[in-house]
Amino acid sequence: MADKKVEAITSMEEDFAQWYTDTVVKADLTGYTSVKGFMVLKPAGYAIWELIQKQLDERFKATGVENVYLPMLIPEGLLQKEKDHVEGFAPEVAWVTHGGLNELQEKLCVRPTSETLFCDFYQKDITSYRDLPKVYNQWCSVVRWEKETRPFLRSREFLWQEGHTAHATEEEAQERTIQMLNVYADFCEEVLAIPVVKGQKTEKEKFAGAVATYTIEALMHDGKALQSGTSHNFGDGFAKAFGVQFTDKDNQLKYVHQTSWGVTTRLIGAIIMVHGDDNGLKLPPRVAPVQVMIVPIQQKKEGVLEKAEELCERLSAISRVKVDATDKSPGFKFAECEMRGVPLRVEIGPRDIENNQCVVVRRDTGEKMTVSIDELENKVVELLETIQKDMLETARAHRDSHTYTAVTWDEFKDTIENRPGFIKAMWCGETECEENIKAETGASTRCMPFEQESLSDVCVCCGKPAKKMVYFGRAY
């Protein structure tokens, strides 16, 4: 039974994309409806998002963020006010043309992102320096009419948060932009156990309408990169397009400086692809909806289920814990726990009860331990912390051992073909050269990392003087 269930997943080595799809389905994270390109987040998937949301929201609020909710529909005229922005988004929005039984005078798009709505709102809500800063965020879903879709990575609707701030000065906006990037990076490392590279996007890769876009980039198990969160500094461009002005302390009318920043359900895709293995999902304890699954052995024997429930009751004070009392075989339950990424499994049977012990198994390493029942709470607390820490270290080791440097163009091409991962290389700063690199190798500029190194004096591709060290990689 156990083997059969596991057998149903394609191995990572054989076909990583298929392994991903199999894992999403077998771990019961998403489901299908008749709405093409849209997905259902099932309980096991949505619960991960709830844990992300809760812990990220706490970190936001600790920096002074307040939550709001703005309309889901944007009038065409509003979307068009900022030139770069509308060019970036118009080709991929869904349009509402009829409301009730009537055709609308002005069509409305389902928000693909809400910069324009926040500007419209701020224009009405901000008059004085006393109204600043505005540090608002909303949790919602957005729609982008993608042609090809994959669960969590690309779908026509996804859940996210979008922060939108307005400040009196350029410096304050820039500070907030970097502050939120750091919140994301710390969150990814400390909660999702995913190490990231922080840096700035190139001109070509920056957000439609931004002065500067910053990103956190993570490396998946297959060596491809995933942009995992972005933070944008808009300068006063949107403020000028929307007339968002305030009277400053010196009585002068000035434009505000704005930022926006967001992460999405893509993070769940990152969790799957950074930590998963051929047995399925591996969830870091801090985002595991079930952290401990208790599996009774010979559960029909007197006292076994009762003991399992008693342990569950005790462990519920310190963890998210469940008993699997279904009529499946223990082997099947083990495989299902592994598939769903439950960090710890506790096995308890008649002989264990006799010896006042149970068996504890780590999902991340497979390590099995015999633990005295008297010590169980302490051991579980300790193990959940250890697993969280070890998963980050494992992911970091993988990321580091798959980060290469290329000084010559031949090295670059050889690395991208044969050693999937990040490539650090020098770049001249020209968009044309960046496009050539992408066209020839499929590698895009992931970011200009904050931690710059000097690998050589010249661009890895064109040989002109180098301006920046860049992380390159093929990406999702």
Place this chain on the structure above:
Amino acid sequence: MADKKVEAITSMEEDFAQWYTDTVVKADLTGYTSVKGFMVLKPAGYAIWELIQKQLDERFKATGVENVYLPMLIPEGLLQKEKDHVEGFAPEVAWVTHGGLNELQEKLCVRPTSETLFCDFYQKDITSYRDLPKVYNQWCSVVRWEKETRPFLRSREFLWQEGHTAHATEEEAQERTIQMLNVYADFCEEVLAIPVVKGQKTEKEKFAGAVATYTIEALMHDGKALQSGTSHNFGDGFAKAFGVQFTDKDNQLKYVHQTSWGVTTRLIGAIIMVHGDDNGLKLPPRVAPVQVMIVPIQQKKEGVLEKAEELCERLSAISRVKVDATDKSPGFKFAECEMRGVPLRVEIGPRDIENNQCVVVRRDTGEKMTVSIDELENKVVELLETIQKDMLETARAHRDSHTYTAVTWDEFKDTIENRPGFIKAMWCGETECEENIKAETGASTRCMPFEQESLSDVCVCCGKPAKKMVYFGRAY
């Protein structure tokens, strides 16, 4: 200053509708954008919704509810599968006709409610009795193309939760329908301090596609009723329309029985209209984003702000507390606290510090107390509990003293004209008679309460034999 701010609200007696609008604006709950019929939930408004969401979600989960997320768009063909349902909703939905640059082959409506999507999903996800029950809920926004809108009470988009369940038997579905109605009723009383009447909707008032609709009805300060939550039993009607079948333990193929239940941001409108007064909002402590506001007196004097911050630090362990250290006058700050409904105000000035005391003021009664600083935590905990309890009792007393009985038609007409409130009266059970009552008096049937009384043998309007005692009332 203080008076000026308060002056700006129309008094309830003068014009309740205008008082409501003024309060919503002055308490800074909502804002405007250029999207007609849609509102912005500003931080003070959204924070109330977050507290509702958190506490209701805990109650849901305690009954076994799991959260999911389904698409926001519904293909036209799916909406049309259940005849009554499409008739009820088609006239008020927004239609997406274009995705990206192309016209869609099939138009999609923005969900006005998600019965059809859940059925489509359940049809694919349920095959055996082992898959039952499904007790799923989602938190999201929905769109209904209303002609006239009012903040929280009626807008083209609103936030809500919608629970959708599937069961093996009729009995289990009915049990869940009533269970969730009770969750809502208890939540309203215990958290929102709003007493409700529980009952069943008449045939005329039930939900499009339901076998039976149950409701909780609350009475606003002006004597008008507000439907505050509903729970529907669908029987197997939707299951038959969508082919949601399962193989039961006896190996027979059967249709599932379904329910749905929801509450919305309307609850915030109820809080405003049940508890508010001529000084603005009055928030029950359990849904007050700020429970205690500390107002420093003569804050420029040495040590005052420091002491205020020290008290804030101490109180933050047991409450949601803030210091108002802005440069407004204390009088203005007091009025603002009242306007925003903060349950407790703590005043601390140089003389208070000297005497190791502070002044504590209740928002609900206006009562002022001098409290020793050593006793402050205990006193605040006690007062917040007392306020929560007293606000419920005050609302209950108002509801009870505005609940009338009418045995004759003259009594009914006289009451509805001269004494706004609930009217309990006997009814024949005929839709035609119900429509007459509405047409002649503006009073609709709110519900057939679970607690039935026999007031007379005949219908209050037509004189035919009475079948049910009904709560009538003019309603929002």
